[in-house]
Amino acid sequence: MSRGSGGGYDRHITIFSPEGRLYQVEYAFKAVKAAGITSIGVRGADSVCVVTQKKVPDKLLDQTSITHLFPITKYLGLLATGMTADARTLVQQARNEAAEFRFRYGYEMPVDALARWIADKSQVYTQHAYMRPLGVVAMILGIDEEKGPQLFKCDPAGHFFGHKATSAGGKEQEAINFLEKKMKNDPAFSYEETVQTAISALQSVLQEDFKASEIEVGVVRKDDPVFKVLSTEEIDEHLTAISERD
C-alpha cells in the first residue's frame, strides 16, 4: 500500500512525488515566471543577442544598479531571468569557475562548457535535500572558436540545450511561438537582423513599444567576440530601425 503523497514532504524538498515528479523543481520554474520579466535570446549567422525588460519599481532607485545582464568573462555573457538574489549567486560562482578554467587549462572556457557546469550544479540542488533549486533560468552567450555563435539556456531542473532562439520568464511560451514562426526556415540573420528580431519579439509579445531605457540588450559578434551590453544610444538606433521598418 503506497503512502500517498510521500508524507507531504514531496512538496517541501526535492524527493519524488507518486507521479514521479519533483514538485520543488516545478515550483522553482513558477518562481522564474513570478518575477514578471520576460527575456529573449536570438542566434544569428555571426552574432548572438539577448534582450530583457528593465523594470525599475521605484523612481528613487538608481537605475544603473538594476541589471540582469552579467559578463562572466570578457567573452561570455549571462542573462539571468527570475529571482535576482539567486541570479547573483549563480553569476558569482560562474565567474569563479570560468576564471579557474582559464587558469587550469590555458584557454577560455567555451560556452557549452560553462552551460554544462551551471546545469550540473543545478542538478545537484534537485537531488540533495539540503539546498533548494535556484529560481533562475540562465541564458549564456558567446562565440565558440569552432562552432561560431552559441546560445545556451540552463534551467532549475538541470537541463541545458543550445538554441537558435529562445525565451524565458513570464511570457515565455508566447515568445517561443513568435520565434518559432520567425526561425522556421533557418534564416541566417545578420547582426542588425538578430538584434531587431530579438527586440521586436519582446515588443510584440508584451504588446508595448519600448524606450531605450526600458530594456537591456547584450550581444556578442564574431568579428568582435567580447560580450557587450549596448548603450542607450545604440539601443535607440535599433528601436528606430524597427519602427521605420514597420
Next chain:
Amino acid sequence: MGDSQYSFSLTTFSPSGKLVQIEHALTAVGSGQTSLGIKAANGVVIATEKKLPSILVDETSVQKIQILTPNIGVVYSGMGPDSRVLVRKSRKQAEQYYRLYKEPIPVTQLVRETATVMQEFTQSGGVRPFGVSLLVAGYDDKGPQLYQVDPSGSYFSWKASAMGKNVSNAKTFLEKRYTEDMELDDAVHTAILTLKEGFEGQISGKNIEIGVIGNDKIFRVLTSSEIEDYLQEVE
C-alpha cells in the same frame, strides 16, 4: 555521503515493506522518452527517441547516447540531468580502474560500480534516488553485452530490452522479433522498427539516436545521415 543536517535517509520503508521513493523514481523513468537495446551475435545496438521541446532547440547540441569508455556506451530513459551525473561518475570509475590495473574495465565491473552509486543514493542521507534507468552496451573479452540498471541499483543482463513511455509495446515487439543469431545490421533494423511502433510523428535521422558496437570493439554514435540510410532500408 550524508549531507549536512540530513544525516537520515529520505528513502524509507513503508508499512508494506516498499521503498516508495524508488517506486516514484521508476514512474519518472516510465514517463521518459522510449529507449531500447538489442544484443546481436556480433555486437550491440542501443537507440532512443530524441524529441526536443521546440524546433528552436539546436539538435546538434544534444546527444543522449554517451560513451563511457571506447568500448562501452550508455543510453537512458528518464531525467536527463540525473543521467549526466551517472555518466560522469562512470567515466571516472573506468579511468581509475585502468590506472590501477592497466587494463580496460570489463563491462560487468563498470555496470556494477554504476549500480552501486545508484543504490547509495537510495540509502544515503539527504538525497533522492536517480530518476533514470540506463542501458549499458559494451563489447569486451566476454563478447557483446547489454545491461539495464534501474533507480534501485539492481541490474540485469538482457538479450533485448526497452524502457520509458512505450515499454510494454516495445518489449512485446522485441520478444517477437528477437533471434539468438541476429547480426548487428539486422539488430539496427529491428531497433528502428521498434522505435517506429510507438513514435508520434515522422521518424527521421534527426529525432532518433542510435549507438552501435561491433567486433571492432569501438562504440560509436551513428550520424543522422547514417540513420537516414538505415531508415530507407527499412521502408
